[in-house]
Amino acid sequence: MMPKVTLHHIALMVAxxxxxxxxxxxxLGIALEGAHDVDAEGVRVAFLPLHGDYANRPPxxxxxxxTRLDTGVAKWMATHGQGMHHICVQVDDIDAAMKRASEHGATFTSAEPGRKSDGTRYVFIxxxxxxxxLIELVQT
Amino acid sequence: MMPKVTLHHIALMVAxxxxxxxxxxxxLGIALEGAHDVDAEGVRVAFLPLHGDYANRPPxxxxxxxTRLDTGVAKWMATHGQGMHHICVQVDDIDAAMKRASEHGATFTSAEPGRKSDGTRYVFIxxxxxxxxLIELVQT
Known part of the structure; x- marks a missing residue:
């Protein structure tokens, strides 16, 4: 059976x-949901949900x-410039998703999922x- | 009033x-919808719809x-390598969307939308x- 894999967001780096x-x-006419600082990650982020399935979270x-120079994303942008950075997909069970992906050759930027301030577990392939x-997996 | 802007697809260049x-x-467990050659564009493409709102088209x-060396996408990949190439959003009225975007500073890779073999009108910002x-607008 195929797991449920939903698009959560597409991240764009901007100056x-x-x-x-x-x-x-x-x-483009995409409504702004909100913007806020994430001090722990040295970034300021904004979410603009696209029109979609509001029964679930739209992508x-x-x-x-x-907002700082000493982070991975700041260094990435210094090298690559602005533009598409990663795709985030939401899964029901991040441990099962990591196991499945690793059995098919994926490696991860950390051995175990991290945890965001709101409790979301995440990892990057x-x-x-x-x-x-760059694909992020999240389990909210 | 905000126009209806839906995510259609995220394009990844692969070798x-x-x-x-x-x-x-x-x-990742994303079901394959199908793959086919697009001879006019010198590419072979596959679509893998993510889980989503099947009342509309899921992203x-x-x-x-x-599949040829003389295309824009082949040259792009020779420079940038594999990875994220563009985001495609679906709009109800591509002429209105182009007018709105150009009033806010957008320029386009062609002055008028092109037309795909299935009749879809498209343009890139x-x-x-x-x-x-790289943002593609489509009106299906």
């Missing part, structure tokens, strides 16, 4: 969050602006094992 | 479509393998005007 919010909201565009794309 | 399909299907991961991300 100026307010300007990027204005573009995605005003130029969102997440805009991410680094290494892009070298996912055909160049 | 070996069959291997990438196997990974996204078997490692999909599109895997794209260039230039990434320089969308904070580094």
């Amino acid at each position: 100026d969050l307010d300007a990027a919010i204005a573009f995605y909201r005003d130029a 969102a565009i997440e805009l991410v602006q680094p 290494h892009p070298k094992t996912a055909f160049g794309a | 070996d479509l069959d291997a990438a399909i196997a990974f996204y299907r078997d490692a 999909a991961i599109e895997l794209v393998q260039p 230039h990434p320089k005007t969308a904070f580094g991300a």
